[in-house]
Amino acid sequence: MRGADTVVHVTRTSAAPSPDSRRLHYGRIVITDIEPVVAGGAFPAKATVGEDIPLAATVFREGHDLIGAEAVLLDDAGDEIDRVRLVERTPGTDRFVGVVRPRSTGRFSFVIEAWADPNATWEHAASLKVPAGVDVDLMLAEGLKLLTAAEDLPGRTAEHRTVLAEAIGTLASADLPADQRLAAATSAHVRAAIDAAPLRELVTVSERMPLTVERELAGRAGWYEFFPRSEGARQDEETGRWISGTFRTAARRLPAVAEMGFDVVYLPPIHPIGEVNRKGPNNTLDPGPEDPGSPWAIGSRHGGHDAIHPDLGDFDDFDDFVAQANELGLEVALDLALQAAPDHPWVTSHPEWFTTQLDGTIAYAENPPKKYQDIYPLNFDNDLDGLSREVLRIVELWIDHGVRIFRVDNPHTKPVMFWEWLIASVNERHPDVIFLAEAFTRPPMMHALAQLGFQQSYTYFTWRNTREELEEYLTELRDVSGAFLRPNFFVNTPDILTEYLQFGGPAGFRIRAVLAATASPLWGVYAGYELCEHVPRPGTEEYIDNEKYQYRPRDFAAAEAEGRSLAPYLRRLNAIRKEHPALGDLRNIRLHSADDDSILVYSKRKDDDALIVVINLDPHATRETTVHLDLGELFPAAGAENASETDFEVHDLLSDQTWTWGEHNYVRLDPRVEPAHVLHVRTRP
């Protein structure tokens, strides 16, 4: 596999540099270091409908003549559907950049086209020579020839033709002063008219690079995770026994989830739970007879991955749950955890799918240092075909019941090639199906899983707390893996109650929510976050009395009525996300600075929508400081110099206050009141 920075081979060039037919590495114009390219083009770069995808290539040629470049978007059949001009944003770098915005889902590709630009070369030379009185007549005559050649090129509008005809008329008027003739031929209007269909010589086309465009929810969504068995669970008054919640009682939670503005409701495994080696409360190994066990310990006498836990209901109940969710605008995501409790039907029907040790036992699963004594891992090498077919059958079964999103448990403990095959097989028939990789492991594995097709990935966001850590991580997610890894910023999970949340108080919960909801187009919340649940099992970063091992009904409505809930805050954040397209893209994040190290500042813009986010990362103290904005990044169209001279109005979408801001701005953020500004730029330079 070639690296992403490998020089591409040129497939077509209008001027072969050599008379023999040898395949040459470089074309007539050199095009290298194309982005986005994933694993040298082995996998498609990712995009979602409506997302802005930054494109770039290094383009240069011998000598001093000027060149132009475009990115050409092609459909699956190789037909052109869009063309974007690339510009050398920083002169002298040879790095040409642009943005493409795909309008429909599907498989696409793009090429970079580069060419010698005789108009630009002439303009550059004439602008130096004519004012200096050098070769004046020759320069003007050349210009006339080039503009005349450009005038009739296909692709030019009637308006552009008029602009060019007028310029040609002035340029040809020998009785006018030379500087006036030159000015008429090099005005911004003329340049725009020419650029719409430039004269192109020595056209060179790069290799095709694949691009997949997926539905919006693959790249922009708010996830909410809850255990259906907890919703409606209750203790029998007489016996004290717990009675499980069901899909029917859990469905009562859906309107509140939808009302908070989430898009996906994710359920931990809903299958029968093993009765052998079952775990008890707080991860103990000696459960009582009534303990429900961990939902990830899949399989019992009641069935395996293709069955529903009898306590939750049956397939009709599940179908109703999905239908109710869909009616509320929610999609249901299921957990795909490929492992088996000792009493899973697979253990007897397919003992070869497990690794039997020398003493005849099967070793339990681990994700060091965590021990999962209640499950057996599958050994794909024992029967790759058989297991692959079985997993595909299971996934198809849930797809048939309306599931289009799967959160995949620990994919890094299964062969990478299996996932490549599974996701390709599923997406071939169901291109709308989304897989989220829960792989907390080393970057090469996380990257490979994302590259091969996982539409979303859990990340290390939960453990990045300081400004330095966050700036570094956000930059990495944008620049290193942005073309293939879509980070889903979960603020907490049943496994992750970070120290920051344990000790940060309600302000800590707000800070992490603002960060996740605004820095990434994908974010997630596990139930209880809105109640600021923060007590860990001593010595761990897991919740005490963790819902993974017991029922945990919560009175969300009472908490909200009593003002103890962050639900209104989450609702506001999700509403801001929906109202502001700038928050829907990943690679448009730009970092700014502040004098106080605890203040993180970033901005996002898309078309006219620009937001500046300022967050006090210290949940315990008020911070006052000056924020310094890079206005060239914030207002690229205005140009850095113009932008820095103009103040603009910002409206805080959290506090509803309005201020006038410029390049340097005073901020004061008291985390007990409001730890962040989410500023919408209302006017712009």
Ligand SMILES: O=P(O)(O)O[C@H]1O[C@H](CO)[C@@H](O[C@H]2O[C@H](CO)[C@@H](O)[C@H](O)[C@H]2O)[C@H](O)[C@H]1O
């Ligand atoms: O290994 P991870 O930290 O990524 O966690 C994921 O996978 C775990 C194994 O499926 C899962 O762990 C839970 O289920 C296990 C099996 O029943 C049980 O032994 C563990 O104690 C329990 O935490 C974890 O929830 C999941 O997110």
